[in-house]
Amino acid sequence: METSKIIFYLLGGFILGMALMAVTEKKIFRAAIWLLFTLIGVAGLYFWMSLEFIAAVQIIVYVGGIVVLIIFSVFLTHQAEEDMPKTNIVRKLAAGLSVLLGAAFTIRLFLTNDFSLSPVEFDSEVSRIGEAMLQTGPGGFLLPFEAVSMLLLAAMVGCIVIAIRPDKPDKAEKENNDPLTDRREKNLLNTENNYS
């Protein structure tokens, strides 16, 4: 057996093992760490396919961004050492059975299908990706690129709007009744009138 094949099987086993640990672990913080190892394994699979750019994006965005976000939210909302609530055994069995059947069906589908691999070698030059990303016309991805940048901006604003702590109503009232602020506002109005 060739070396690359052995590395591929090791990577596959690593990914699946870590993913299984991530969905069956009882403590949520440990599950997040198993998820982190799964994502690193997927990045390794991209490296194995010699797609260095996608692997780098995977490590930067998933491992560096999303997992850190998840860990932050775990720390904000949980006692990290407590066990998660248990699911009953019937639901677990049903889920496992349906998952096994679905996986067997899908895998059988594409094992019987004949994929004719292309004889041309894939050119994984990064400049190819960069040029296509900023090109209009056929084969160019400028419009989705811009649309995704707008989406990121909208997501940023949305996060702030959703997660911001609203002012307590009694506090806001107090501020309105505060004589000091009243006076300041009157002064402001006066100066504005003077200017106009």
Place this chain on the structure above:
Amino acid sequence: MNYLQEILVISTALFFIGIYGLLTRRNIIAILMSVELMLNSVNINFVAFNKYLFPNSLDGIFFTIFIITIAAAEEAIAIAIVINLYRNHNSVDIESTTLLKF
């Protein structure tokens, strides 16, 4: 069995592991983690199809890049919602969040 089919076996297994987590977990953050697993398996599929079947085009690569970007945005929004929910309910268990239940 060629390389493409072996990669597809791995990504299918990853996808169904994600579905298992989605069906059995009761914690919102754990469900989000399962969704991330499923998104990752889809990315592997796109990249493998692009590399082994259509080496002259870049569509699969770009789909993967955009999926990763949108997954990051989705995760940030979801975590903002989870934090807001925790502030109102003091819990992130899906069985106890029945605010929208009619």
